[in-house]
Amino acid sequence: MFYRRAGILHTRYQDERQLWPFAFDRGLVATVLAILLVAPFAFDRIYLVTYLLPWIIWSSAALGLNLLMGGAGQVHLGYGAVMGIGAYASVHLLRAGIPLELALLAGGLASAAIGSLFGAAALRVKGLYLAMATLAMQYIVDFIISHFSIISGGSQATLQVPPVRFLGVSLASDAAAYYFALLICVGIVLFMLNVRRTSFGRALAAVREKDYAAAVIGVDSFRFKLVAFFVSSFVGGMVGCVMAVSYYRAVSPDQFHLDLSIQLVAMVIVGGLGSVLGSFFGAALILFAPIVLNHAVAFGADTFGVGISADLRAHLPLMLYGAMIVGFLLWEPLGLAKIYNNARNYFMVWPLRHNR
Amino acid sequence: MEFALILELSVNGIFIGLMYALVAAGLVLIYKTSGIANLAQGALAMMGAYVVWAISAQLGAPMWLAIPLGLIVMFGAGLLTERLALRRMIGQPVIMVIMLTIGIEIMLRGVLPGIFGAAVKKLDVGIPNDPLFIGDILINRATMIGGLISLALVALSIAFFNSRLGLMMRAVSDDQMASWSVGIRVDRAVAIAWGLSATMATTAGILWGSTQGVDWSLSLLLIKALAIAILGGLDSIPGVLLAGVLIGLAESLATGLLDPLVGGGTRDVVASVIILLTLLLRPHGLFGREHIERV
Numbered sequence: 001m002f003y004r005r006a007g008i009l010h011t012r013y014q015d016e017r018q019l020w021p022f023a024f025d026r027g028l029v030a031t032v033l034a035i036l037l038v039a040p041f042a043f044d045r046i047y048l049v050t051y052l053l054p055w056i057i058w059s060s061a062a063l064g065l066n067l068l069m070g071g072a073g074q075v076h077l078g079y080g081a082v083m084g085i086g087a088y089a090s091v092h093l094l095r096a097g098i099p100l101e102l103a104l105l106a107g108g109l110a111s112a113a114i115g116s117l118f119g120a121a122a123l124r125v126k127g128l129y130l131a132m133a134t135l136a137m138q139y140i141v142d143f144i145i146s147h148f149s150i151i152s153g154g155s156q157a158t159l160q161v162p163p164v165r166f167l168g169v170s171l172a173s174d175a176a177a178y179y180f181a182l183l184i185c186v187g188i189v190l191f192m193l194n195v196r197r198t199s200f201g202r203a204l205a206a207v208r209e210k211d212y213a214a215a216v217i218g219v220d221s222f223r224f225k226l227v228a229f230f231v232s233s234f235v236g237g238m239v240g241c242v243m244a245v246s247y248y249r250a251v252s253p254d255q256f257h258l259d260l261s262i263q264l265v266a267m268v269i270v271g272g273l274g275s276v277l278g279s280f281f282g283a284a285l286i287l288f289a290p291i292v293l294n295h296a297v298a299f300g301a302d303t304f305g306v307g308i309s310a311d312l313r314a315h316l317p318l319m320l321y322g323a324m325i326v327g328f329l330l331w332e333p334l335g336l337a338k339i340y341n342n343a344r345n346y347f348m349v350w351p352l353r354h355n356r
Numbered sequence: 357m358e359f360a361l362i363l364e365l366s367v368n369g370i371f372i373g374l375m376y377a378l379v380a381a382g383l384v385l386i387y388k389t390s391g392i393a394n395l396a397q398g399a400l401a402m403m404g405a406y407v408v409w410a411i412s413a414q415l416g417a418p419m420w421l422a423i424p425l426g427l428i429v430m431f432g433a434g435l436l437t438e439r440l441a442l443r444r445m446i447g448q449p450v451i452m453v454i455m456l457t458i459g460i461e462i463m464l465r466g467v468l469p470g471i472f473g474a475a476v477k478k479l480d481v482g483i484p485n486d487p488l489f490i491g492d493i494l495i496n497r498a499t500m501i502g503g504l505i506s507l508a509l510v511a512l513s514i515a516f517f518n519s520r521l522g523l524m525m526r527a528v529s530d531d532q533m534a535s536w537s538v539g540i541r542v543d544r545a546v547a548i549a550w551g552l553s554a555t556m557a558t559t560a561g562i563l564w565g566s567t568q569g570v571d572w573s574l575s576l577l578l579i580k581a582l583a584i585a586i587l588g589g590l591d592s593i594p595g596v597l598l599a600g601v602l603i604g605l606a607e608s609l610a611t612g613l614l615d616p617l618v619g620g621g622t623r624d625v626v627a628s629v630i631i632l633l634t635l636l637l638r639p640h641g642l643f644g645r646e647h648i649e650r651v
Contacts, residue, residue: 069451073449074451075451075454121632121636122635129586129639131393131395131454132393132586132631132635133632133635135579135582135628135631136579136632137628137632139625140625140628140629140632143621143622143624143628147618262458265455265458266462311469311473311474311475312470312471314474315466315467315469316466318465318466318470319463319466319470320466321462321463322459322460322462322463323459325456325458325462326441326459326460329445329455329459330444330445330456333448333452
C-alpha cells in the first residue's frame with residue numbers, strides 16, 4: 001500500500017545503492033526530519049527540553065552502543081562509564097577555554113582511548129567473560145571519577161559547563177542546544193547507516209556471526225573487534241559531551257552510573273540489535289514508558305481511587321525495564337525494529353499476502 | 357601498621373569472604389550444568405531474604421518455620437525461572453542469555469522493593485550481634501557465624517557432587533549430548549541446578565540480611581560473587597572457597613589500609629579490579645578448566 005514496490009525500476013546502479021530506495025521511505029525520513037527541525041518553534045519549551053532533547057541524545061548513545069552490540073556482537077555493560085569519560089574530558093577542556101568543536105572531538109578520543117584500552121584487555125576473552133570485564137570497567141571508572149577530586153572536583157561535586165559556542169552560535173538557548181544535539185545525532189545516524197555498507201561493516205558482521213569463521217576468510221577478528229570498540233567508544237564519548245553540554249549543562253559522577261549503562265543496553269535490545277531505526281524506537285520506549293505508566297497510575301488513582309504506594313510507584317521504571325528486556329528477548333529478540341519491519345513488509349504488497 | 361589490626365582485618369575478611377562464597381557457589385552450580393552465568397544471582401539472594409522476611413513478619417510465622425518455607429518457595433522460583441525463561445533461550449547466542457538474566461535481575465530489583473517497601477527490613481534469625489574478643493582482636497560474631505554456616509554449606513555442595521544426583525549433574529556439565537545418550541535427563545538436571553542455586557542464594561540472602569538488613573542493596577552481592585567465581589574458575593566449587601577467602605581478605609585489607617589514603621569506597625572497587633586482573637592474567641581462574649577460547 002504505502003511502501004509501493006510496483007513501478008520502481010532502477011536503471012542505474014547508484015539508484016539501487018541509495019540509502020532509501022523506496023520513495024515512501026524517503027518521504028517518511030524527510031517528514032520526520034522536518035518535524036524535528038521545526039520542533040523548537042512548533043512545540044512548547046517544556047516538551048522540547050523534557051522529551052525531545054533527551055530522546056535525541058539517548059538515541060545517539062544507543063546508536064553508538066548498537067554498533068558494538070548489534071554490529072560486532074560484543075556485549076558492553078559499561079557504556080555509561082565510556083560516556084562519562086567523554087563528558088568529563090570535554091567539560092574539563094571547555095573549562096580550560098578550549099572551543100567546543102575541539103573539546104567534542106577530544107572527549108570522543110579520550111573515551112575511545114580508554115575504552116579500547118579496556119577493550120584490549122577484555123577482548124582476550126569473549127562472550128560471558130567480556131560482559132563481566134565491561135561490568136568491572138563500569139565500577140572502576142565510577143570509582144576513579146568520583147574519588148579523584150582532580151577529575152570530579154570532589155565526590156559530591158558538580159562541574160558546571162561554561163557558556164559555550166558551537167560554530168559561532170551560542171548554545172545558551174534551549175533551541176540552540178537542541179539543534180546542536182540534533183546535528184550530532186544526524187551525523188551519527190548517517191555514519192551508522194553507511195558503515196554497514198563498507199568493508200569495515202561487513203567485516204564486523206562476519207566477526208559477529210562467528211569469529212573464527214571470519215578469521216578463516218581472512219578477517220582479523222581481534223583487530224576488528226578492537227576497532228569496533230574504538231569507534232563505538234568514540235561515539236559514546238561525543239554523546240557524553242553532548243549530554244553534558246546541552247542537556248545537563250553540568251557533570252556529576254552519578255549521571256554516568258551503572259543505571260545509564262543498563263538503560264542503554266535495554267534500549268538496544270528493546271529497539272532491535274543492529275538496527276538504526278530500532279535505536280530510536282528503543283530509546284523512546286525506555287525513556288517514556290515509565291513516564292506514561294506513572295501518568296496512568298496517577299490518573300487511575302484520581303478517577304477510580306485505586307492508589308498504589310509511593311514505593312511501588314518509585315520502582316515502576318525498574319520493573320518495566322526488566323520486564324521489557326525479558327519480554328522482548330523471549331518473544332521478539334529482534335525488537336521493535338522487527339515489528340516495524342513486519343508491518344512494512346505486510347503493507348509492501350498489501351492486497352496480497354506474501355512478499356517475495 | 358600494627359600487627360593486631362592487620363590480623364583483625366584478615367580474620368573478619370576471611371569470614372566475610374566465606375559469606376560471599378555462598379552466592380558465588382550458586383553461580384558456579386548453574387555454570388557447571390548449563391554453561392550460563394546467571395547475572396540474576398544477587399537479585400535471587402535479595403528475593404530470598406525478602407521472602408523469608410515476608411513469611412516471618414507479614415504472615416507471622418516463627419523463624420524456624422519461615423526459613424525452610426522460604427527455601428522451598430525459592431527452590432520453586434528457581435525451577436520456574438529456568439522453565440519459563442531460560443529454557444526458551446536454548447540455542448540462542450550467549451549475549452542474549454546474559455541479557456535475559458540481566459533483565460530478570462533488573463525486574464526483581466524493582467518488583468520486590470516495590471511490593472514490600474524500600475525501607476530497610478530487619479531480619480532477626482537469632483544470630484547475636486555482639487562482638488567477640490579473642491586476645492586483642494575483635495571478631496564480628498554475626499559474620500563469623502555466617503561465614504562458618506556458608507563454609508559448611510559449600511562443603512556440603514562439594515559432597516553433593518559425589519552423590520547420584522550430583523554425578524548426573526557432573527555428567528551434564530561435561531557433555532550434554534553424551535549425557536542425553538546415556539539416559540540422563542539433561543533438562544531436569546539443569547532445572548534442579550537452578551532450584552538449588554536459588555536456595556543457596558536464599559541462604560546467603562538470609563545471612564547477609566540478618567547482618568545488614570534486607571533491602572535492594574543485597575543484589576549488589578552479584579559483583580563480589582562474580583569476582584569470586586571468576587577468580588576461582590567458573591566451574592570449580594573448591595575454587596569458590598579459596599577465591600572467597602582471598603577476595604574477603606583483599607577487600608577487608610583494602611578497606612582498612614587504603615581507605616584512609618584515598619577517602620573511602622575501595623571496598624566496592626576491589627572486586628572489579630580482581631575480575632579484570634584475573635581475566636588478563638589467567639582467564640580460566642585458579643582451578644577452572646582451560647577451555648576458554650582466547651581470541
